[in-house]
Amino acid sequence: MDASYEVRGVTRSYRARGRDAVLAVDRVDLDIGPGEVFGLLGPNGAGKTTLVRMLMGLAPPDTGSIKLFGTDIAGRPQLASGWAAYLAQDELALDELTVGRAVETTGRLRGLSRRAALTETAELLDELGLTDLAGRTLRRLSGGQRRLAGVATALAARRPVLVLDEPTTGLDPTGRRAVWLALERRRAESGTTVVLVTHNVLEAETVLDRVAVLDRGRVIACDSPGRLKAALSSEVRLDLIWRHDPPREDATVLQLAAGAVIAGRRWSTRLAQSEAGAALAALLAGPAFEALDDFTLATPSLEDVYLSLGGRDDDLERV
Amino acid sequence: MSSTRVAGLATAPRTGSPPRAGGPGLIAGTAAVYAGQLSRARAARAPLLFVATLQSLGILVLVRGFVDRSNELTRQGIVAGATVLVVAFVALNLLAQRFGALRAGRGFDYYAALPVPPAAVVLGTAASYATFTVPGAAVTAVAGALLYGLPLGHLWFVFPAVVFAGAALAGLGAFLGLVLPRPELATLAGQLGMTIVLFLGIYPAHRLPGALQAVRAAVPSTYAVDALAGSFLRSPDWVGIGGHLAGCAAVAVVALTAATWAFRRATLR
Numbered sequence: 215m216d217a218s219y220e221v222r223g224v225t226r227s228y229r230a231r232g233r234d235a236v237l238a239v240d241r242v243d244l245d246i247g248p249g250e251v252f253g254l255l256g257p258n259g260a261g262k263t264t265l266v267r268m269l270m271g272l273a274p275p276d277t278g279s280i281k282l283f284g285t286d287i288a289g290r291p292q293l294a295s296g297w298a299a300y301l302a303q304d305e306l307a308l309d310e311l312t313v314g315r316a317v318e319t320t321g322r323l324r325g326l327s328r329r330a331a332l333t334e335t336a337e338l339l340d341e342l343g344l345t346d347l348a349g350r351t352l353r354r355l356s357g358g359q360r361r362l363a364g365v366a367t368a369l370a371a372r373r374p375v376l377v378l379d380e381p382t383t384g385l386d387p388t389g390r391r392a393v394w395l396a397l398e399r400r401r402a403e404s405g406t407t408v409v410l411v412t413h414n415v416l417e418a419e420t421v422l423d424r425v426a427v428l429d430r431g432r433v434i435a436c437d438s439p440g441r442l443k444a445a446l447s448s449e450v451r452l453d454l455i456w457r458h459d460p461p462r463e464d465a466t467v468l469q470l471a472a473g474a475v476i477a478g479r480r481w482s483t484r485l486a487q488s489e490a491g492a493a494l495a496a497l498l499a500g501p502a503f504e505a506l507d508d509f510t511l512a513t514p515s516l517e518d519v520y521l522s523l524g525g526r527d528d529d530l531e532r533v
Numbered sequence: 534m535s536s537t538r539v540a541g542l543a544t545a546p547r548t549g550s551p552p553r554a555g556g557p558g559l560i561a562g563t564a565a566v567y568a569g570q571l572s573r574a575r576a577a578r579a580p581l582l583f584v585a586t587l588q589s590l591g592i593l594v595l596v597r598g599f600v601d602r603s604n605e606l607t608r609q610g611i612v613a614g615a616t617v618l619v620v621a622f623v624a625l626n627l628l629a630q631r632f633g634a635l636r637a638g639r640g641f642d643y644y645a646a647l648p649v650p651p652a653a654v655v656l657g658t659a660a661s662y663a664t665f666t667v668p669g670a671a672v673t674a675v676a677g678a679l680l681y682g683l684p685l686g687h688l689w690f691v692f693p694a695v696v697f698a699g700a701a702l703a704g705l706g707a708f709l710g711l712v713l714p715r716p717e718l719a720t721l722a723g724q725l726g727m728t729i730v731l732f733l734g735i736y737p738a739h740r741l742p743g744a745l746q747a748v749r750a751a752v753p754s755t756y757a758v759d760a761l762a763g764s765f766l767r768s769p770d771w772v773g774i775g776g777h778l779a780g781c782a783a784v785a786v787v788a789l790t791a792a793t794w795a796f797r798r799a800t801l802r
Contacts (some may be wrong), residue, residue: 283550296553306640310576319569
């Protein structure tokens, strides 16, 4: 079968009153295969939400084309919605509905009869562990429960494509597991294609088949997490946690500080394996050891890939 | 890909692609939106069901203190105006606010990403807001008729009057919420619209200056106020009342059509 999505040369800018146009998505090309779990990773403002809205036809591109199963859906949400279900970052339209009613209404609006929608609602709530919350209004739920209810609406009246904007944000481990099991089940049973936005590098590493790393509207890398990390296999990440300010006059400290991403007392830097070993040995033997609280040497993560490609460190979740 | 269970009628645009699922159609879509919106009354019952009624009842009591109660035309107008004010509060003011907030927060993405006709979203929501006004309008009309000594024989007419007024004012409220660029402006417009309905609906029409008479004739709620006021006579002129309702219906059609256009425009941003 053809790719689910074929995205070619897509650009989209926003014009805010009194300001210059902001380029939200910049010349993006993507192919997303059927049955693939495809992720968009990047910090806030990277263009992820704009891109997924474009994949649903909700935001017409300034230039380029977006095809879903061979049909041009750019700026045509009524066409895209026949194949794809969408979960926005926040479903404001549902906030005063009960969980059960929100899922049932969504099922009916995707074409199910009332009876079928009711039956499926019960199944979905059970699958996601939401049965006890069926009668609760969404706005009265915690952030995680609300997110889980949103995922349930996206799963209603099974569509061959799911486009999910941060489906697991705010979920506890049980909720995350329930969501991933539900998505995996649909992929196994129906070959469902999943396109999702995440900030979470660990999630991206473990559940995605492929990931596109976005920065300032551009795709700066796109491959499987394993292959992206393999490109940095000659390097390791050295994380240092300082008990207090390290001695800046120390040559090794000075050298590490120049290349590190510093977040409070945590320094993170990527080095060739031999350089990392030498730097660590020098730290442990020198005056900086007294200021060192903890250290970690690790193989590259997607975060390292992202940073090595010039991405910004802010807003990426590590846990 | 293995078989995929999808809802509705399917058309395959390309060999090997999964079928595209059809949506619910206008009537089923409107019914689903209506049912969903109607259930919101549970969470938002205070503004949707009580506040508007209390406001109109308060105005009825207040005005009774200084109005010329010997003039039947005045009394009919006050009770009809206060009743339609309930409709304006909910269908015009609250719906403009709600749609303004949804537009600003991209809440319409939810509907736009579903295979439901835009008209179904507007009609279903407008119908639900019109329905929210029925209990309050009925209570206001009954209380007003009792307070002002009007005949209760044709109070059933409150229901069609509220339905038509609700459709017209909800269409207008939806349109305002969808076209105004900021939610604050939608709130302002909704409250301004409600204030106009309040003054031009309750103030006795025959005592308004000529210029304001013309403004009153241009306000969509006037048709409903005049129709309802006419029903408080012992022998109503049903032909004239039917004419007023037809005017109300015409405004409703125009307002709902404009709101549907605005919905399409608001969802593609």
